[in-house]
Amino acid sequence: MLRAPPDYIVVEGPIGVGKTSLAKKLASTFNTELLLEGADQNPFLERFYQDPKSAALQTQLFFLFQRVQQMEALRQGDIFRSVRVADFLIEKDRLFAQITLDDDELRLYDQIYGQMVLDAPCPDLVIYLQAPIEVLMARVLKRGLGHERLIRPEYLKKVVESYARLFHYYSASPLLMVNAAEFDPVTNEHDYESLLEQIYTITSGRHYFNPLPMKF
Numbered sequence: 001m002l003r004a005p006p007d008y009i010v011v012e013g014p015i016g017v018g019k020t021s022l023a024k025k026l027a028s029t030f031n032t033e034l035l036l037e038g039a040d041q042n043p044f045l046e047r048f049y050q051d052p053k054s055a056a057l058q059t060q061l062f063f064l065f066q067r068v069q070q071m072e073a074l075r076q077g078d079i080f081r082s083v084r085v086a087d088f089l090i091e092k093d094r095l096f097a098q099i100t101l102d103d104d105e106l107r108l109y110d111q112i113y114g115q116m117v118l119d120a121p122c123p124d125l126v127i128y129l130q131a132p133i134e135v136l137m138a139r140v141l142k143r144g145l146g147h148e149r150l151i152r153p154e155y156l157k158k159v160v161e162s163y164a165r166l167f168h169y170y171s172a173s174p175l176l177m178v179n180a181a182e183f184d185p186v187t188n189e190h191d192y193e194s195l196l197e198q199i200y201t202i203t204s205g206r207h208y209f210n211p212l213p214m215k216f
Contacts, residue, residue: 006124049150
């Protein structure tokens with residue numbers, strides 16, 4: 001018999017890897033509420049992709065203040081009991097700040113960050129989806145979101161490398177690292193069921209899941 005699923009699951013990974021779609025499917029499976037990062041709510045994001053230097057700080061501060069509001073909502077009682085799946089870690093905010101901000105901006109960002117109370121709950125499981133840059137770019141172009149049409153491969157490369165560094169040292173929660181290059185748990189039910197098996201069995205430590213594509 002499978003044990004109960006983790007109480008709080010976070011799906012993470014670089015742009016285009018499919019974390020939000022997977023988080024939505026997991027929330028549906030477990031019949032629970034979903035906490036999304038809300039990138040489409042950031043009014044500076046498209047401007048950032050058009051001209052990174054002119055809008056990087058505004059973009060990052062908007063995300064930071066958004067996270068503060070989300071974490072405050074989680075701390076205020078009952079809502080956390082209904083939120084079991086999210087598509088972001090709070091640690092991702094500084095990851096992107098380090099990529100996009102110059103030294104002076106990063107110091108200012110860190111000063112503001114240090115004044116914020118980001119008492120984020122620790123996930124019971126983090127699912128880190130990985131895929132090569134060419135796969136991510138193809139997926140970004142295919143889904144055709146307005147602000148994402150301006151993403152450049154060199155920027156995406158920095159994002160992928162930063163995520164790799166983050167999770168190389170990450171130890172706060174059980175971690176499942178998934179090769180998502182040819183793995184489609186959102187539309188392929190076999191893939192999804194194999195991922196669920198992993199989710200149900202992990203209780204601690206670092207795990208690697210490199211599923212092979214089915215042959216017909």
